[in-house]
Amino acid sequence: MSNLDTLQVDDSIQLERQGSILTLWLNRPESRNAMSLNMVNAIQQVFAHIAEDTSIRAVILRGKGGHFCAGGDIKDMAGLRVEAANAGSLQPYVDFNRRFGAMIEQVDQAPQTVVAILEGAVLGGGFGLACVSDVAISRDNAQFGLPETGLGVLPAQIAPFVVKRIGLTQARRLALLGLRFNGETALKLGVVHEVASDEAALEQKLAETVQQIKRAAPLASRTTKALLHRTLNEPLDTLLDDAAQQFAQAVGGAEGQEGTMAFIQKRLPTWAMDEQ
Template identity: 60%
Template sequence: MEQLPHCETLLLEKHGPALFLTINRPDVRNAMSLQMVAELSTIFNQIEQDNTIRAVVIRGKDGHFCAGGDIKDMAGARGQKADEGQHDPFYKLNRAFGHMIQQVNESSKVVIAVTEGAVMGGGFGLACVSDVAIAGPTARFGMPETSLGVIPAQIAPFVVERIGLTQARRLALLGLRIDAREACALGIVHQAADSETQLEELLQATLERVRLCAPNATAETKALLHRVGHEPMNKLLDSAAETFAEAIRGPEGAEGTMAFMQKREPKWADDSN
């Protein structure tokens, strides 16, 4: 991504190997519109081919992460009728979000969610597909769908993967809202900051660890983790051994070993590379 594209719902800034992606709809607590879904999907599609980007930091502008789906889009879909043989407009709206969140989930980049204020519905789902989630002191998480007469159709599977069926049942069936501390205890987020200052410190510490880890090895490891539970273990371990052999004989394996022996940082830790 030589030049960052212009987005109407997102702010994009590149700092070293990290792309900072800020949801920019503060007037509606960064609620997720169809346009935002399309722009997120476009960005994640483009960065997949960009080796200079190793991490994506997602956060919301002006104190809120994302308050869920945009009511205006839902109202618009209600006024539309499905053409004969076509899917219901509500299906298309909901499924578009599902495609995007799956794309974020399976991205080869390290996805870091910095959550503050409202982290509801689709925003909650976005936090649940991050590789690292950090919560600020104002963060409030929830799956309010059942209290609104709808279902968390696209996020529920990812919530179950994140925290397990038992806890997902409680949150989803009661439409609960929880604070950052409980979200951390449940495993929705990995760290909960006591202050805005600490939140930034935790983010910088995470980005420092991304800098020190080999990009290709990180991407292969993430892909391997996603395969667990979806294929026979023997087949998975055979495949993982082949990938391991390729990695240790490859340029990153050679450089990592040499850097360790020479007591220096590996070349990939240089932000200018």
């Protein structure tokens, strides 16, 4: 079990833990939680710290001040411009952009169930972060979009994750037109899974999602998420062979035996009762 109390993170994020649920708040409300390099590094630090911690079953990503994330921090870009000029090289831009992509990939591959609560601005890098969540719940009036091309740049690191989320056809339209759209449209596109009409409904949907996460066996959830990721990249026959081995281990393991017994006895399994 990781000890979050010993983890020193930048104040661009805040951590709250309730039992097996960790909430990671993006905490730069003055800039609509625009993503600075410090924030990117802090998010990576947290996910690296908890990667092997099976006591943390879900990570909730939220933004302070009524916004999720308005994209990259323009102030950081100005600093990079000076750094690149001094170095006589574009490498500072490359390093900054690639670091963001590494963070997005890390969140995407996290063994925990990642839930994104989307309010206000969900733009650029914030849109990318939403696209790597396992469960996305949005306010109806949240504003989504990929504004990069209108700024003369491109959604370099998030593009693959957007395509995986909504498909190439829709991703091309959104990225090339720089469209803005609300939570209802995000639901139709498949960016988000549920939409709430007010704050109370948003909190209720989050609470219901957390309860469902707690009903799922911790190790089975982690193994299932890893298996789902592999379906996109591996040959089917070898993947199914390996999945059969994992199934057998699960059935014969502690969770499989407890889950089966709980079903027969018409009760909650122990992992669901621990936090009742």
